[in-house]
Amino acid sequence: MSPASVIGGFLGSPTIHTALVVGGFVALVTGIVGVFTIVRGQSFAGHALADLGAVGGSGAFLIGISQVWGFIGAGVLAALLMELIGVRRLQGRDVSTGIVFGFGLGLTALFLYWSTTVGGSSNAAVSVLFGSLFVIAHDVIPLVVGLSVVALALVAATYRWLLMESLDHGLAAARGVPVRITGIVFLVALALAVELSSLTIGAILSTALLIGPAATALLLTRRFGTAVLVSAALAVLSTWAGCFVSFESYSWAGHDGNWPVSFCIVAIILVVYLAIRVGVAVRRHRMWKPARVGSVRGSSRSQDTEEVLP
Numbered sequence: 001m002s003p004a005s006v007i008g009g010f011l012g013s014p015t016i017h018t019a020l021v022v023g024g025f026v027a028l029v030t031g032i033v034g035v036f037t038i039v040r041g042q043s044f045a046g047h048a049l050a051d052l053g054a055v056g057g058s059g060a061f062l063i064g065i066s067q068v069w070g071f072i073g074a075g076v077l078a079a080l081l082m083e084l085i086g087v088r089r090l091q092g093r094d095v096s097t098g099i100v101f102g103f104g105l106g107l108t109a110l111f112l113y114w115s116t117t118v119g120g121s122s123n124a125a126v127s128v129l130f131g132s133l134f135v136i137a138h139d140v141i142p143l144v145v146g147l148s149v150v151a152l153a154l155v156a157a158t159y160r161w162l163l164m165e166s167l168d169h170g171l172a173a174a175r176g177v178p179v180r181i182t183g184i185v186f187l188v189a190l191a192l193a194v195e196l197s198s199l200t201i202g203a204i205l206s207t208a209l210l211i212g213p214a215a216t217a218l219l220l221t222r223r224f225g226t227a228v229l230v231s232a233a234l235a236v237l238s239t240w241a242g243c244f245v246s247f248e249s250y251s252w253a254g255h256d257g258n259w260p261v262s263f264c265i266v267a268i269i270l271v272v273y274l275a276i277r278v279g280v281a282v283r284r285h286r287m288w289k290p291a292r293v294g295s296v297r298g299s300s301r302s303q304d305t306e307e308v309l310p
Helices: 003-011 014-039 043-063 067-085 087-092 094-117 124-129 138-157 159-167 169-174 179-201 206-220 224-252 261-292
Strands: none
Touching: 003 014, 003 224, 014 043, 014 138, 014 159, 014 179, 014 206, 014 224, 043 067, 043 094, 043 124, 043 179, 043 206, 067 138, 067 179, 094 124, 138 159, 138 179, 159 169, 159 179, 169 179, 179 206, 179 261, 206 224, 206 261, 224 261
16 A cells, blocks of 8 residues: 555544544644653652542543543542642652552552443443543544643643753742742643643553653753654654554454554654754763763763753
8 A cells, every 4th residue: 555545544533533633633742741840850640640630530420421521520629639748748658659559559449340340331441540542532532622722721821830840840940920820820731731641541541651751851952942842742743653653563463353542653763852852962972982082071061951941
């Protein structure tokens, strides 16, 4: 088959249209929010929100409502509770925190068990834990787009505060930035990003879409604004590429079915991250090798040391 016919077959499927729209918006949100998450040192919070959001997603399956509302409701509630308790305090309490989040996963398992035995749903566990862009209904698009816009609006409205508070909490407070409000707004935006990601690639894999593209972008540049744009682009392209690989995998998987789209997306994110990391390491080695023998002593500093991020 020619490349044109392959792409035509891919883009001609209504299921793919839904997957590309939903996946694109969700990836855009996670790519942007992910940079703030890493810089603020709140990757833990993202993982915790994914675990607790799964309780809502599985509960929604059990009572027969849209998973979107289950994920979002549980995620936003968990974010507000985390802000009330204090994210840093939670991070410092490894044992108790692990027990609470472990109980959340246990509750998810119970809800999924009930969904299977009582509700008669055979795919509840796969849908909640691993997700699939190819089974999302077309009528979910407006809701996903609307929630994505809300998350992006929260970040845009507090961008300056978030940037300052992320880089230097003490300085931001001294300059009159409402750090408590900023923290709450960001956690709500983070909850929306994580739970939308849980809807598309599952609760277990959602942090990969949140952290992977952002971590890759921060390897490429230390300018905050540039990192946000690069992360968003990488997240969207990885998601779309994962959809394409999963769709086409039917051709080489022995006609036993397609590879899971969630796996394909996460695998592409990992491959891109490792490739960039190796490339950056090689580049730095080549830059510093002449300096060691004194051939370029006193030369200009590398661009990375002149950027915004520490």
